[in-house]
Amino acid sequence: MSLAVTILHIIGASLWIGGLVALLIAHKGMDKDSIRRTALASTAGLALILVTGLINAGKYGGPDAWFQMGTTPGRVGEKLISWLIAAAAGGYAFHKLPSQQDSPRAQALLVVALLASLGALALGVMLTRGA
Ligand code: HEM
Numbered sequence: 513m514s515l516a517v518t519i520l521h522i523i524g525a526s527l528w529i530g531g532l533v534a535l536l537i538a539h540k541g542m543d544k545d546s547i548r549r550t551a552l553a554s555t556a557g558l559a560l561i562l563v564t565g566l567i568n569a570g571k572y573g574g575p576d577a578w579f580q581m582g583t584t585p586g587r588v589g590e591k592l593i594s595w596l597i598a599a600a601a602g603g604y605a606f607h608k609l610p611s612q613q614d615s616p617r618a619q620a621l622l623v624v625a626l627l628a629s630l631g632a633l634a635l636g637v638m639l640t641r642g643a
Pocket of ligand 1: 565598633
């Protein structure tokens with residue numbers, strides 16, 4: 513069960529990060545509809561990450577343990593914070609890009625979302641290794 517949930521978690525992460533990278537590299541050459549479709553698929557990945565992550569987080573205790581920063585279960589809280597930063601930055605960029613493809617702020621926020629997501633990914637690797 514937990515393996516299937518972890519596989520879904522990684523599929524979600526691939527969709528989300530793949531969408532961010534695609535938009536970062538190619539949004540200037542894409543039409544509005546393609547940007548919207550890519551952003552929608554990416555957002556579905558972001559939602560899948562949260563649901564599957566919370567299901568698997570049960571094995572590291574509950575919210576009390578998750579927010580003991582610096583401990584192994586505390587990685588869950590650190591991942592949740594990274595997810596929130598990624599969601600806020602990516603959400604802003606996804607709303608702005610279809611109408612303003614050359615917005616420097618939207619492009620910068622795509623980079624912020626990508627970095628926060630790679631941070632969450634690294635924390636996931638640490639978590640599964642007990643670090
Ligand atoms: C953009 C955000 C995220 C990315 C890219 C991400 C990515 C990953 C990856 C790649 C792994 C597997 C690491 C490995 O097997 O070595 C993992 C593990 C894990 N993630 Fe995330 N994650 C994200 C957000 C979250 C969130 C929000 C939660 C829940 C609060 C969460 C909970 C977990 C848990 C509990 C594990 C360990 C699963 C286990 O021990 O089997 N993740 N994450």
